[in-house]
Amino acid sequence: MNDPRPFGTFAPTGITRWVIDRTRGLPGSWMGRRIAMIMRRVVMKSLKGQPLDLETFGVRMRIVPYKNVCERRILFTPQYFDLDEIKLIAARNKGDFIFIDVGSNVGWYSLLVARKVCASSRILAVEPQPEIFDRLIHNIRLNPFGTIKAVDCAVADKTGELTLFLDPLNKGEASLKIVNSSQTDTIRVPAVTLLELVNREGFSHLDAVKLDVEGAEDLILDPFFREAPASLYPSVFIIPDVADRWQVDVRKLLEGKGYRQTLQTRMNLVFERA
Structure with missing residues (x-):
């Protein structure tokens, strides 16, 4: 469970604050990233398991950077973390x-997009891991946006209770496929298809969908495109560049539905549909 004390209770101080300020100002070059990694290691050893409260690009978050690569990136180097993709989504x-x-x-993603879009927008933040979902809810409540709804389930190729594979060293890496780790934990979680999720929410259209499910993107998209009407095809899809983990060629699948790749970043592929 998250610590209920108010935001700011765990504000970084001293050497921790100094290192965070420095790593957040480093360039995206190889050298900049290398320096950030070295400085990060120094601070991580001294934190002793406590969370940290920070405001980043106008968004408040309580970060627990242990065994979660996502939170470490937010804490130390948010300037490298998918800002082009987030800007593209918000532009819609x-x-x-x-x-x-x-x-x-x-x-x-949800919080940074929420900060940029109008108050009548609807953002669905879907996260199946109970511990991470608890942090997601806490971060949403720290901000005044009012446009985000959190849903605690997996998105899969079928509805029901499914096994989720977890990397115990990186809690952000969870997949319906076995994760790339010598150690693997499993939990049972509720799951729905993307189309069922959309129908449950009563959405008549989708402006953007970001999928980050550690190689299971094909399991989600293949049944979606078989069953969904074209009116529900999102204008933008953002997916990780992990073709070696797909059993279905997701690029070809998207191109066959009228999408074209408009951006490739260090981690992701962006497809847009006219």
Whole structure:
């Protein structure tokens, strides 16, 4: 459970604050990233398991950077963390804007998009891991946006209770497929298809969908495109660049439905549909 004490209780101080300020100002070059990694290691050893409260790009978050790569990136180097993708999603902003964030983790995408879009927007943050979901809820409540709904389930190729594979050294790496780790934990979680999720929420269209499900993107998209009407095809899909883990060629699947790749970043592929 999250510590109920108010935001700011765990504000970084001393050497921790100094290192965070320095790593957040480093360039995205190889050298900048290398220096950030070295400085991060120094601070991580001294934190002794406590969370940290920070405001980043206008978003408040309580970060627990242990065994979660996502939270370490937010804490030390948010300037490297998918800002081009987030900007592209937010650029779709209009009165009835709808964004689904599948594999939301602690809410980085959802919160930064929420800060940029209008108050009538609807953002669905989907996260199946109970511990991470608890942090997601806490971070949503720390901010005044009012446009994010958190959903604690997996998105899969079928509805029901499914096994989720976890990397105990990186809690952000959870998948319906076995994760790339010598150690693997499993939990049972509720799951729905993407189309069922959309129908449950009563969405008539989708502006953007981000999938980050550690190689199980094909399990989600293949049945979605077989069953969903074209009116529900999102304008934008953002997926991780992990083709070696797909059993279905997701690029070809998207291109066959009228999408074209418009951006490739260090980690992700962006597809847009006219």
